[in-house]
Amino acid sequence: MKRRSCGRGVALLAAAMFLGLPSASCADLSLQDAINLALAQNTSLRITQKGEDTARAQLQQAKIDNGLKITGTESFDTTLKRSSSTDSKNEIGVTASYPLYTSGKAEANIDSGVLGLKAAELSTERSRENLKLDVIKAYYDALEARRTVDVRQETVDKYQDHYTNVSQLYAAGSKARIDVIRSSVELSNAAQDLIKAQNSYEVDLATLRNYLNIDRSEPLNLTSDFSYDQFNIDMDSCIDYAYRNRKDLMIDLYKYQQAENAVKAAKADFGPSVTLSAGPSWSHSFKPATSSDSDITAGATLSWNFWDNGLTRAKVQEAETSRDVAKLTLTKDQEDIDLSLRQAYYNMREAEKRLNSTGDAVKQAEEDYFIAREKYRAGEGLMLDIIDAQEALSTARLNYISAEYDYARYKATVENAMGIELTDQEKEAAAKMTATAAEKAERAVLQEPIAPENAKPDKETKGLAKKAADAAAGEAKAAASHASAQVIQDLAEGEVTK
Template sequence: MSGQQFWKRWAALCVGGLMVLNAATVLAAPVELSLDDSIALALKNNQSIKTAMADKENARWSLSAAKAGKGLTADITHTAKRFKSQATSTEPSFVNNNFDNSLVLTVPLYTGGNLEGKIEYAQLGLTYADLGLESTMQQVKLDTTTDYFTVLQDRNLLKVNQDSVVDLTQHLKNVQAQYDVGTVAKSDLLSSQVQLANAQQDLTKAQNNYDLAVANLNNVTGLPLNTEIKLKEDLKYEKYTQSLDDCIRQALANRPEVKQTDVAVAQSQANVKIAKAGRAPNVNLQGSEDWNDQSFPGVENNNWTVAVIAKWTIFDSNSTGSQIKQADASLDKAQHTAQQTKDSVQLEVRQAYLSMREAEKRIQTSSVTVNQAQEDYKINEVRYSSGVGTNLDVIDAQLALTQAKTNYIQALYDYNTSKAQLEKAMGVPAK
């Protein structure tokens, strides 16, 4: 191989390698997500929502089928028959064929409310399915919001543990330096080493918690589980101004589950109407036309009829009465369930609201504690370096600082997730 060919191949390999590296870099670029972005992805990709949409489509076709019951039905019947007549004193026996075609048209005129009840029930079923879809979307929004805030919480806790390791590493260097010149006891060195090792273990756990939180958020948004994400927001405090009574009123007015129980009561009432229709007569308008012949296909002879057919069941061994009692019992159950659901919703709103207010108070106190703990840690570090303070004072101050930061992050997380739970409990639309 000539030198020129060698350098050409080498240049080609370098260019190719750079292109592959660049492509890998692009593919590995983290996905930036805001909370709204995450919710939009979840609402688009979540399988529970797709299942609820299928339920709604099913209910729509059930309504279409119920409405079709009031329309015209047409039945075509063809009969091919071969028969033998018995001989008589005047006629010999013979074998013959008969081909018959009939068309029957039927329109229901009166069903005692049966068809109307079925249409009403199916219409309510569509409303119920639509509310179920909204309820599912609201739950997915809550799950996504909680997972988003969990990533933010674990990201902040990871930073707290990283800072703790940095502080303890620096402190250990200080202790090592003083131990080397004989100004501190070996117990100070050992306790500092143990404390750093513990902090490193906590950092490992914090990293694992963050990785799991990212995987959970990827899962709920429909992204590959190993997708690296970068969140655009951070945990923050925004004051909530609505009163508890306002929240409860809004929940009772807007919560899909509350509306669903009202729909269920109406469906039960429709079922009572359907059951009672069994005691009423049925009246149908029927028209028919018949063609028959001894030769296939049997279209020679023609007859037609128009009739109004009324049918009234006067005795059915109390079957209709039992169905009415069953429908009444189902209505009673639906009414109790509706009230129970409303009570549960009020309790859910109250729990979320009070938890949010409790977390709000912790935010205020813990934010002050963080500043105090930072100042205390700096003072004890200086005191120890000057030979006035003890190693235990420094370690205790560092632990108190880490705990204060953790409490503050936890309070912010609890506040934001409780507010998200409150919005879900109030039935705030998913989009």
């Protein structure tokens, strides 16, 4: 972002210096700069990106669970026999085990971990695309709000000029008092609309700053503006492109495959498992006699659960239901994508038509207002003609502004619904997301105590409460002495009798 002075001119800057006001500095922010900033430091995106770390950890767990394990054991046993004698011994063992065969359960879990990592990576990419759309909408919202403020301000200025003119005509005796009152009311109403528009502009800027994760009070100068860019892709081609490129559909497919692997893992409990194990052990007996022994054991263990009261079958049914839900979710998301894309496409075309039809309406409304104002000044028109013409002009301009930015927003929505990926520049900006200033500030808060701004050293503030109390007591004592002296003076002058 570039910076430049926010002053409108030398006069305003001189006035600010004369009044002692700080001169603000605005950040020049283009739409592309805003997108890149958000992709590099948006907090919600960082949270989503953490899902990749979770998926990697889960994949690592699945691989480790199918690998070599080494465990150590130690026991101390005492046995009391019927003859009242006891046997006591201590045993220590180390065992290395390796799952040789799990009926496909380990392999299914590893495959699920791989699919989960791919789904997490796609989820991050899709979140970046959605963030880009949010930034575009917020940017155009702010631009529309700024131009709405300009229209409202112009309306106030025109009503102000009209009010001044009517007041002069009334003073000259050529207009009635009711015209002055009506003009004042319309000026007040226009001022209310201006206040609301200014507030909306500030709210939209705050929303944009939140997406960018920048200083929430930093002034911004939005340098990009609307430019008509024709969209020449038909709706059926957009939908077909979305089915092939939407990352959330790929995520649904991966989740369905994960559910298939979960069914395989559950069914694996019906089959056998083979585990290889080997390791040394040591034993030491204390009673009735002292002895020591050691050995090395190696072997293979075959486990097969023949009967578990239907537990495995219930797990299989649960996994199959989850698989069916995943398949239905994929179908439902395809239907939602079709609907959302059609809605955005129709809205884009509607805004495009409004854009083409409102351009001439603004020119006609400007001409109508000029005629109504001049007729009124000439004494041939009515106050109602001025009000209607001004309202029509404001409405025409706001409609034109709305059509412009609606088209820009809906076009971006269509491209997002199609699943168009980020540009190379945007991918480069997203790759820079590491430890941002927000994270550094968070670590500083956790590691260091917070000192209030402009706080004095402890040696200067020590005993401050006592000093304040002493000062208050001194002031009270001085006030009492002053009151006593005043009473004595009044008594001497005979003004106090009792």
